[in-house]
Amino acid sequence: MLTGKVLRNRYRILKFLGGGAFGETYLAEDLDLPNHPQFVVKQLKPKISQAEVLQVARRLFENEARYLYQLGNLSPQIPKLLAHFEENGEFYLVQEFVDGDDLSVEIIPGKKWSEQAVIQLLQEILEVLAIVHQQNIIHRDIKPKNLMRRKEDGKIVLIDFGAVKEVKGLGVDTQGQVTSTIVIGSNGYMPNEQANSKPKLASDIYAVGIIGIQALLGKFPQEFQEDPKTGEIIWQTEVNVSKKLANILNKMVHYHFSQRYQSADEALQALKSVSSKPLSFLPFTIKKIISTQKTLISSCLGIVVLISLGTILVNSVNRPKPIPNSNTTLNNVNMPTEPLPDVKLVCPETNSPSLDNKKYWVVGRTRYYNLPENKFTGKGTLTLPNNQYKEAWDRYDGEIKDNKFNGCGSYRFANGDRYIGQFENGFYQGKGKLICKNGQKFIGNFKKGLFEGEGIFTSNKGLSKGGLWEEGKLKGDENITVSCDTTY
Known part of the structure; x- marks a missing residue:
């Protein structure tokens, strides 16, 4: 735990926010700026500290930090990257703090969303994901916990891009080659090709579709039924939705990536065709x-x-x-x-x-x-x-x-x-x-x-x-x- 430490003689760690297999996240304050504004610090540490591993880690870290910096400047719905640095063989990202709750607070077991509410939610997610896909970047870990509802304006903010986590998974194989030993993604939201370490833009579309079905059914993805022959998800027997929305969701979560929408833009355009009128998730018209x-x-x-x-x-x-x-x-x-x-x-x-x-x-x-x-x-x-x-x-x-x-x-x-x-x-x-x-x-x-x-x-x-x-x-x-x- 880093609580109380000062990194780079500038960022004082205030409290632990969360962590897992890929690293730990902390709330920190910037001692160099007036009023000491708060930011998020993410710590990533390779499992092995061999020189060869650290060299690859630095290259991956620099590349992914460059992507995060680029994306944060393209959309206010992606946290800005404010700094990235290495200290004592560990890698750190300093990002904009998003005050809000993730979607796991809204999408809960036993609570079934209406069709129009799901349409609006999918639109909100796809609109920000489209900005990512336009840069040919795959998020690789779309799930409710990585989608924040910002308190200030109620907008969806996309956090925790999976590619940076490769730093944590670096190791050395039996031939002495440095490789990533961790599959990036989350069970239930990760399609077959991503589980085989071959993610596509369409892999993100699969995850968004899973979130839509999860909201409709009020169930976790691990509870979904699958056709044992085709691997397709069986969900329409549990909820009544329009044929148009059902077709869109089925295409989003198709077992084979080639049969899905190939980008967030494509999925978003299809979703907008569900209604001839603009939609917004509010309880009035x-x-x-x-x-x-x-x-x-x-x-x-x-x-x-x-x-x-x-x-x-x-x-x-x-x-x-x-x-x-x-x-x-x-x-x-x-x-x-x-x-x-x-x-x-x-x-x-x-x-x-x-x-x-x-x-x-x-x-x-x-x-x-x-x-x-x-x-x-x-x-x-x-x-x-x-x-x-x-x-x-x-x-x-x-x-x-x-x-x-x-x-x-x-x-x-x-x-x-x-x-x-x-x-x-x-x-x-x-x-x-x-x-x-x-x-x-x-x-x-x-x-x-x-x-x-x-x-x-x-x-x-x-x-x-x-x-x-x-x-x-x-x-x-x-x-x-x-x-x-x-x-x-």
């Missing part, structure tokens, strides 16, 4: 209404929320822009002669509680606060990555029933738009208030996310238009355009 010149129902007013745990379908990530029309500003429409309707809200407006230091559990990239783990009925808070604003998060506070927003709640979008009021089966439905980031608002009745019934729209200049609305349009003045993106 935002569907923006497509506008025409005659009747434009836009952004903040045209949001339809369809909740289905583990699924989000986004028809458009671009906010529709109002089409200029002489009748589309409140300055040019006839103001109501009747008094504006008196709409009383049912749900109280409450302040969103602070989430600092609050415990949560995670499904995909969605965090659940104040709900018992794996329970989707009750009152709590969800934080969800926003598809349009990549580094920002949406937030829901309120009541949930049967995996859907039901009852009173508040949904705040990353850009500042907010809905407060009643939800039914995931829709804005009932009485509520929609507040645009520019100060405009609508108070009234909603049905399936659209204005339906009595309601009042107020511009950020204080002009109001009210009455009876139908499918998002004001009856008697249906050419009026209402948008969170346009001021009146």
Whole structure:
């Protein structure tokens, strides 16, 4: 154990993080930098310290460190290599510390993921793996423990590239030749050709497919059934999935590498064809209404929320822009002669509680606060990555029933738009208030996310238009355009 030691007169080891056959990993602080930031130090030591072995180890170590440095600069989802050095015949890597949990926390025995949740997970993994494969580099140890869910943004970070571990496995054969005596990979995730020390890019695809099946079945790979004649995995009898996804997974985990997808890019493109709409693993759906010149129902007013745990379908990530029309500003429409309707809200407006230091559990990239783990009925808070604003998060506070927003709640979008009021089966439905980031608002009745019934729209200049609305349009003045993106 290195705890307490200072390596290279710079990196002080704080605590042991983990280890195995290939080496040990520690949390360390950099004494040369202000505030002593923390990093991960990985120690690799050849089993044999003969000069010939150390010479080969140095060459392998230098080559693989070069690959890690290159990859870390290509993607923020691969830890940056900050230093590599040899000290007393042992080799060390200093890498960026990833604050998060690995996927073994999410993919657990007895918990079966939905099809759409698995599709999203596979997409997330393949997107970062594609960057690796584009450099013709094989990871060689894809498994849940080497896939971190970063707390900061919920993204997958790929860690522990297997090739570096060859340093640990170096030895001398009976002819006196230096060879690697360790097969890189993990049981259950390692295909036949990799077990025979002949890994391919398609070997990584096999491992990703195994993770997908593992999430669907809620079983460890060692529990999967295999056809004794062909070696193919038998899994479809235990779960109902679409034929398209089944075909993709079967191709990913085909026994022979030549029958699999040959790169992460290829597998990713096939996976995207499962749905004609972009997918993101969130427990709700935002569907923006497509506008025409005659009747434009836009952004903040045209949001339809369809909740289905583990699924989000986004028809458009671009906010529709109002089409200029002489009748589309409140300055040019006839103001109501009747008094504006008196709409009383049912749900109280409450302040969103602070989430600092609050415990949560995670499904995909969605965090659940104040709900018992794996329970989707009750009152709590969800934080969800926003598809349009990549580094920002949406937030829901309120009541949930049967995996859907039901009852009173508040949904705040990353850009500042907010809905407060009643939800039914995931829709804005009932009485509520929609507040645009520019100060405009609508108070009234909603049905399936659209204005339906009595309601009042107020511009950020204080002009109001009210009455009876139908499918998002004001009856008697249906050419009026209402948008969170346009001021009146």
